[in-house]
Amino acid sequence: MTRKHSTIAIRTAYWKPGYDYLTAISRMLAPKVQTRDVIVMSEKAISVADGHIVDEAEIHSGVMAKLIARFWMRFVWGYLLGPICHLSRLTISRLRLYPLSEGAAHKQLALHHVGFLQALRHGSEGGIDTSNVPYSYASLPLKHPDMIARNILEALLKASFKDITVLIVDSDKTYTSRGIHISSRPTTVQGILALGVIGYVLCRSLKLRARSTPIAQAGHYLRAEEALRIAALANRARGSGRTAWDMAEQFGVGLTSVSWESLGSIEHRPVVIVREIFQ
Secondary structure (H helix, E strand, O other): OOOOEEEEEEEEOOOOOOOOHHHHHHHHHOOOOOOOOEEEEEHHHHHHHOOOEEEHHHOOOOHHHHHHHHHHHHHHHHHHHHHHOOOOHHHHHHHHOOOHHHHHHHHHHHHHHOOHHHHOOOOOHHHOEOOOOOOOEEEOOOOOHHHHHHHHHHHHHHOOOOOOEEEEEEEEEEEEEOOEEEEOOOOOOOOEEEOHHHHHHHHHHOOOEEEEEEEEEEOOOOOHHHHHHHHHHHHHHHOOOOOHHHHHHHHOOOOOOOOHHHHHOOOEEEEEEEEEOOO
């Protein structure tokens, strides 16, 4: 029988680099957390707060990155893989006009940090993210997410929270079929297979069930299916994510012109409490 849960999305200020999110969330969660709650946190928010961001405007693009941006993204994704993966018409039209200069810099970053196969993704390469970060910055995936999850758990326990679990998630999807879970990016959660771009194309083409990807956990052990279910609930409570294109259009600026101030003016929910309902 499927367990029932409730969710509480925590609204916060935008987490800029250097933001003391451990102190902030301990204070905000104190009146809300109950025993056995799962505290779900956005990987990107943590990454930005910890300063794991790179200014792509300072990256020199090599030949391979330029080829990926010009040929692979515009033509292979724009005309072949995009339709096969059932991407939206808007996304496909954007891929066919993939920005060459900024796109090549982004692909160079992906080649350097997550490797060639991940750079072939049309977005969210290995956990690299340009949405909800300003200007030409990109956030990098956490290097040791399991250690960070444990550090967050320890900080919350010191604030007198008892018997809780911390789950770090990425909105990039994991796909499920008959108890097999496939992600396109690495995760430390056991039971999820990371198959990169091949897994992504296969799963999207088959229209498999998609849920946000749990990256790491600390506290009570969650099996892959339970972690995926909780990640999906938290993502729904947090609200749908915006792409870099969406953010630029919302503020009426260029793709790399969204400012820190603009990001600070919108609502952010980087933390969600997921609570099992006992009946």
